[in-house]
Amino acid sequence: MERRHFLRQATLVSIGGILIPSTFLTSCRKETLLEDVKYEGKVLIIGAGAAGLYAAYILKSKGINFQILEASANYGGRLGKLNTFANFPIDLGAQWLHGKNSILGDLITKSNTQITIDESVTKYWFNNQLVTTLPQNIDIFNGEDLPDISYSDYALQKGLGKEYKYIIENIAGDQGASASRLSVFGNNQEEENWSSGDDDFKFQETFYDLIDQEIAGEVKDKIVLNTIVSKIDYSQAEIILTDSTNNYFKADKVIITVPIPILKSGDIEFTPPLPKEKTTAFSKIGMDAGMKVFLKFSTKFYDQNIVGGTICAAYADESIGKVQNDNVLLAFVMGEQAEYLTALANNDAITKALLQELDMMYNGQATQSFISSHVQNWTTNPFIKGAYSYSKIGIGDARKIACQSINQKVYFAGEAMNTNGHHQTVHGAVETGYREVINLLNDIQK
């Protein structure tokens, strides 16, 4: 055989030899996880918040039979919308997209949803005056070798005196907690895997609209509202759920997405009872009181962000990122401050307390130009009971234990069950929604 002939043949055989197997190998490698898994059983999802809705959305895409049981009269969980208060729509619950690098960032691009970076400027209420800078650095809660003590204690250790109390309260409030309860070490440790980015975005419409139109719209017909699940019996092969009016629902698998206070307070009775390890883990995950008060004024006398109030540590101009510009100021009240306001007689008393504080900051202009208010108290909502989960002192691996499934039947999702740094966020809740469907289907395969 001539050398040239041999070379040509060898080349052709080699190309064929590699391309055919590579095409075959590529086709063997599935593009989608659990692509071939078929499941004929029924899945019940408890809670129609972001996690529950997304779990349902995934189940629907897999052709799996499911139903969502929602305790309240609306779906959305800690997402809500107020249309009539101002000339722009207002988010009653989650309103900032914390970082664009997330599954919701992709959904926003795909759906052409308009968002803008919140670049509002902050002023601090410090020593009874509004200032643009603070004498001492307050960026002390990130780094290595942080102690498992509260934000307030750590701030004192670092020389931030009592005059910084409500500045620190605002930093902890961002995490949904009181500064005296949030762990410096725990929070830093849990956010190690944070991967969605640091920019905060606001929606031209609302966060609620995104979830409603792009996710809930796909599964609305499977939501049963006003169904308060009070018992879950998973002792037999078939799981039986009982609601507050003694209606029964049967399922093969259950995904629980209720907020952590509902699990902690025993509002749902489990048969057999949940393992001690699990209930202990629930108790280590914090969730403090939280409320949003929207204050409408005739003039814009206030700054874009006001941090450090003694009644409310964080005020924000609600019109930022919106097309219309009614003068609406948001009082974002968390932790002990929310507990204090919740204890007042009624919404008028809450509004009055906030106006008094703003009057002090802006020489009485708040009361002069006040038009109306809307109080959204998530703490008094019996199906929510707070703002969002945070890292209590001593939290350790509580979230990892809390989210483990039981007997391959009962699964746990929701922002508090997010173990990859995205707890407290809507995209974090969404991630747990699809994660638990993956776990459920993996269990079926076993």
Added chain:
Amino acid sequence: MKRILILKIFIISCISASSQGLKIDASYEYLYAYQLDKVIQTYNFSRPFEKEKQPLLSNGINTSISYIFKNEKQIKHGLNFAYSFFQSAAENENFNNNLNLHFINLGYFIHYENTEKWKGFYSDLIFSGTSSIMLRNVNGEPYVYDNINAKAFGIGGTVRLKLGYSSAWKNNRCFSPFIAFAYTPYLYAPNNERIINQTKGLTSNNWTAIGMVQIGLTFHIRKQEQ
């Protein structure tokens, strides 16, 4: 023209230095990385709103240049520089998502050729340091968040076995087809998941092992024998 001139000067100076010759490869490369597959599979699973699924990173191209040190023995050795590129592209309405994975290998190789027994056949065993970068493009633009381009770096080591057959030398040049098998036992790339699935620690480890098969053509340039 300038680039070609620089390349020519480089090649000539390499050959006229202490080298025996140069080898320039171009090849098709097939990649398999379990952890990367898992992240892309999770991405596809979790996004029913994307009708066209993101293909797995598997088909790519490779090019390399090897510098052979002067040596009269059957076993020669030298330095090797290689570049590989893999792409996964999915087009959806308002959302065209591209994942681009680049590898650069820099290593040492041992070349074995038994001219008496296996005339024309040779083998190269290459040990190289590997670095990778994963980039994402959305709708034709580099994906940016927090004002920086999203990227994930990786670092590891690769061993590659290359088997080839050289055709007849003409004017100290020849072509040879080859097949190669590469294995990267450990590529530390903690942020690949962050780029692909926008999560970290949810679906995969922060490292992956990679297997590759290559088929291609080598162009040999040998220094003029005295």
